[in-house]
Amino acid sequence: MSNALLQDHAPGLEVCLFPDVREESYIVDSIEGDVPGYIRGHYYLNGPAKFERGDLKYRNWLDGDGMVCCLRFDDGQIRFTNRFVRGRKFQQEEEQGRAVFATFGTRFDGDKMRRGIATESPYNVSVYRYRDALIAFGEQSVPLELNPETLETMGEFDFDRQLNSLSPFSAHPKIDSRSGEFMNFGISFAGRQPLVNYYRFDANGVLACRKRATLDHACSIHDFAVSEHYAVIYLSPYVLDASAMMGEGKSTMDALEWRPELGGTLLVLNRMDGEEVARISIGDRYCLHTINCFEDANRLVLDVIELERPVYDQYQVLPDMFNDVPFGWPVRITMELETRRVVDRQQLDYHGAPDFPAIDPKLETQAYDDFWMLGIGTAGRPGRKFLDTLVHANWNGAIEEYRCPSGCYVGGEPVFIADPHDASGGAVMCQEMDSNGPTSSFVIFRACDVSHGPIARLRLRTPVHFGFHASFYAR
Ligand SMILES: [Fe+2]
Numbered sequence: 001m002s003n004a005l006l007q008d009h010a011p012g013l014e015v016c017l018f019p020d021v022r023e024e025s026y027i028v029d030s031i032e033g034d035v036p037g038y039i040r041g042h043y044y045l046n047g048p049a050k051f052e053r054g055d056l057k058y059r060n061w062l063d064g065d066g067m068v069c070c071l072r073f074d075d076g077q078i079r080f081t082n083r084f085v086r087g088r089k090f091q092q093e094e095e096q097g098r099a100v101f102a103t104f105g106t107r108f109d110g111d112k113m114r115r116g117i118a119t120e121s122p123y124n125v126s127v128y129r130y131r132d133a134l135i136a137f138g139e140q141s142v143p144l145e146l147n148p149e150t151l152e153t154m155g156e157f158d159f160d161r162q163l164n165s166l167s168p169f170s171a172h173p174k175i176d177s178r179s180g181e182f183m184n185f186g187i188s189f190a191g192r193q194p195l196v197n198y199y200r201f202d203a204n205g206v207l208a209c210r211k212r213a214t215l216d217h218a219c220s221i222h223d224f225a226v227s228e229h230y231a232v233i234y235l236s237p238y239v240l241d242a243s244a245m246m247g248e249g250k251s252t253m254d255a256l257e258w259r260p261e262l263g264g265t266l267l268v269l270n271r272m273d274g275e276e277v278a279r280i281s282i283g284d285r286y287c288l289h290t291i292n293c294f295e296d297a298n299r300l301v302l303d304v305i306e307l308e309r310p311v312y313d314q315y316q317v318l319p320d321m322f323n324d325v326p327f328g329w330p331v332r333i334t335m336e337l338e339t340r341r342v343v344d345r346q347q348l349d350y351h352g353a354p355d356f357p358a359i360d361p362k363l364e365t366q367a368y369d370d371f372w373m374l375g376i377g378t379a380g381r382p383g384r385k386f387l388d389t390l391v392h393a394n395w396n397g398a399i400e401e402y403r404c405p406s407g408c409y410v411g412g413e414p415v416f417i418a419d420p421h422d423a424s425g426g427a428v429m430c431q432e433m434d435s436n437g438p439t440s441s442f443v444i445f446r447a448c449d450v451s452h453g454p455i456a457r458l459r460l461r462t463p464v465h466f467g468f469h470a471s472f473y474a475r
Helices: 013-017 088-096 242-246
Strands: 024-027 030-033 041-050 065-074 077-084 126-130 133-137 144-146 153-156 182-188 195-201 207-214 230-235 238-240 256-258 265-270 276-281 286-296 299-307 328-336 341-347 355-358 370-375 389-394 399-403 408-419 422-434 439-446 456-459 470-474
Touching: 041 126, 041 133, 041 408, 065 088, 126 470, 182 230, 207 265, 230 286, 230 299, 265 328, 286 355, 355 408, 370 408, 389 408, 389 422, 408 470, 422 470
Parallel strands: none
Antiparallel strands: 024 077, 030 456, 041 065, 041 470, 065 077, 126 133, 133 144, 144 153, 182 195, 195 207, 230 265, 238 256, 265 276, 286 299, 299 328, 328 341, 355 370, 370 389, 389 399, 408 422, 422 439, 439 456
């Protein structure tokens, strides 16, 4: 479709995407509404914040250097801190005052890659607490450890040298709050045989299992899921041609090809030892993020957001995003492992191109009903748009939502914060940015009444970037 026919459903988005972020730490003094008293602890958010180096402007939302934000809720006081994650890429480019490394979506003359074969991570996807550490993740790279209060980068977090700096390691680990185990996966694209690596660290942080499984295709996989006894990887046929990156100088984005004719596969592993349990065909959709996974008698239930096709190409060319965003739906897939069949599919009736699903973290690996996600209210209409809706959904089919005012957008995975005195209560928090100004806020909703609008708004002194994934740790 020609640009002349495209409408702009995201007025002011360019102002919100590229705020002049500064590294700061201050007490938030502009608070509207009432912050529930039970919110005490640390909230963390990671996302891309710097999109240009010298004369070079990045093309894709995934290219920007990661910056972590922290909100520390103490008795009656909220401290905001933000800081860039200082990986090898960030440090070298700061020192040299120019772009040095290729990114996911941007190549340039003379750009470098890690050992010539992989992009140097901007560490911009997620941030989690694990044992006493705070760790920031990029796509398929060993994470970095940050100081949990100051967010200062302390170095590579290699699990006491149980990983090396080339170990493929996704940005979506699963940390079981019951058992203390940490599980993750990573894709090896190099070599003739693409592989998926499965890792399980026990409650003492010891790498108890590292197991490889072969892949029929070099699939780009971003997330996975675990239940009490299984790990499930939704293998979508989004195939990386690594030779096109090496030989032809293509970006990762341009070396990825959507091949729905190959079909998708659910790879089910034994969570304890990584042994393969089943490979089950699953149609021709794309899965970027999972919602949860749990066992129900002899069945395994996997909840995901399924999209018509991949979405990474909709993150460019900045600041025009989501021009032709694919539709997506929350889908509950029920498998019978004994017969290796999908025995049920439930698709919720939501059409707003959802992403960033989240649940109450204490219900991960368990049966649950409610989840939250962000959506695009104008999905289906051609032209630029952005996330503008916070959605609360229930697997009974009920959906309610909060839609931002015009010119305002939401960001950051909605984080659920439990109310210790009310099992049916709790809050969710995400970002809201107003292009008029621009101004940035963190907004807090009653978890099961988001359509009421925010019950509290924490206005920041200086606008910050839209984040990707967030987490909350109660004190
Ligand atoms: Fe993600």
